[in-house]
Amino acid sequence: MSLKSVLHVVCLSLAVANVYSYCCSRHKFEATLEITGAIIHSIGNTMIPINGYAHLFYDYEGKRQRLNSHILQPDGSYRNSTTINLYSLNKQYTMEGAHQCTEYRLHDTVRDPCVPDGATFLVNSTIGSGQHSIAVQFFLFNDVAAGQWNKLVVTADDCTPVELTVQGVVEGVDQIYTYTFTKVTPGIRDEKVFDIDKSCLTSHGPPVVG
Numbered sequence: 001m002s003l004k005s006v007l008h009v010v011c012l013s014l015a016v017a018n019v020y021s022y023c024c025s026r027h028k029f030e031a032t033l034e035i036t037g038a039i040i041h042s043i044g045n046t047m048i049p050i051n052g053y054a055h056l057f058y059d060y061e062g063k064r065q066r067l068n069s070h071i072l073q074p075d076g077s078y079r080n081s082t083t084i085n086l087y088s089l090n091k092q093y094t095m096e097g098a099h100q101c102t103e104y105r106l107h108d109t110v111r112d113p114c115v116p117d118g119a120t121f122l123v124n125s126t127i128g129s130g131q132h133s134i135a136v137q138f139f140l141f142n143d144v145a146a147g148q149w150n151k152l153v154v155t156a157d158d159c160t161p162v163e164l165t166v167q168g169v170v171e172g173v174d175q176i177y178t179y180t181f182t183k184v185t186p187g188i189r190d191e192k193v194f195d196i197d198k199s200c201l202t203s204h205g206p207p208v209v210g
Contacts, residue, residue, distance in 0.1 A: 020121045020137050023159035024114035027060040031161070031184040035071070037177025050177050052078065057193050063087040063110045064194050084194060085110070093200050101200040108145060115152065115159070116141045124156065136162055143168075160184050 037050040052071035059065065065085045070078040081096040085106060092104040119141035126133045135156035142149055148168030154161055161184070167176040 020124065020156075022115045022117060022119065023154065024112070025154065025159040025161055026186050027113055028062075028188060029058055029184055029186050030188060031056045031058075032182045034180040034182065035069070035177060036180075037175060040174040040176070050175070054179075057188055058113070059188060059194070060110060060113050062194075065110065066193050084196065086194070086196075093196055095197060095200070101197055103200060113159075115139050115154065118142075119152070122151075127162065134162075 033054040033056055035050060035052045035054060038047040039050060040047050050071065052069060054067055054069040057066040064087065067083045068080075069083070070080050073079055079096075081094065083095075084093045086092070087106060087108075087110040090106045092106050093101055094104065095101045116139075119139040122138035122140055125136055125138065127136055128134055136153050137156050139152045139154070140149070141152070146168065148166050148170075150167075151163075151165040152161070153163040161181045163178060163180050165176070165178040169175070
């Protein structure tokens with residue numbers, strides 16, 4: 001191949017790489033998330049790995065979200081917890097263990113399913129190979145309210161989330177973790193997943209925090 005041909009291919013590739021859109025995914029879906037990451041301690045610059053998985057239920061129109069998380073512990077067991085955010089009521093319910101529920105006040109709104117307008121487009125790429133490859137787009141944006149940087153990967157055809165990497169300070173500790181989305185399915189099969197356990201709603205329950 002001549003130098004002129006090589007330059008033509010390179011220029012064509014760059015032109016294609018710059019084609020992108022600030023798209024929106026489904027407004028209501030379920031997904032399984034693979035979680036990997038680390039907590040970074042400034043003293044000694046030590047890292048504690050984070051590994052686990054979670055089930056996400058997302059309903060933008062209903063302004064609600066549920067996350068069932070299972071985080072691997074050093075002894076090989078899993079720490080299981082459930083968090084339900086009801087944004088229309090400004091309430092969050094966190095459940096861990098049998099009927100152990102804490103109610104928090106929510107101070108933010110449900111995140112819309114779109115790539116933020118201020119996000120920086122990074123690159124077009126593909127996952128997989130051959131006829132099984134999937135075209136994806138990479139974006140970088142700063143979540144100012146949370147004080148975190150986010151790298152988001154979505155499919156190019158319908159904006160389905162593929163991967164989200166979050167880096168920032170959580171509860172006073174530097175953390176970096178990645179959610180890999182699998183088994184993304186439209187809709188919510190059972191709306192009862194957003195029902196709140198009775199132990200959270202009793203007048204003798206734990207106080208509202210936050």
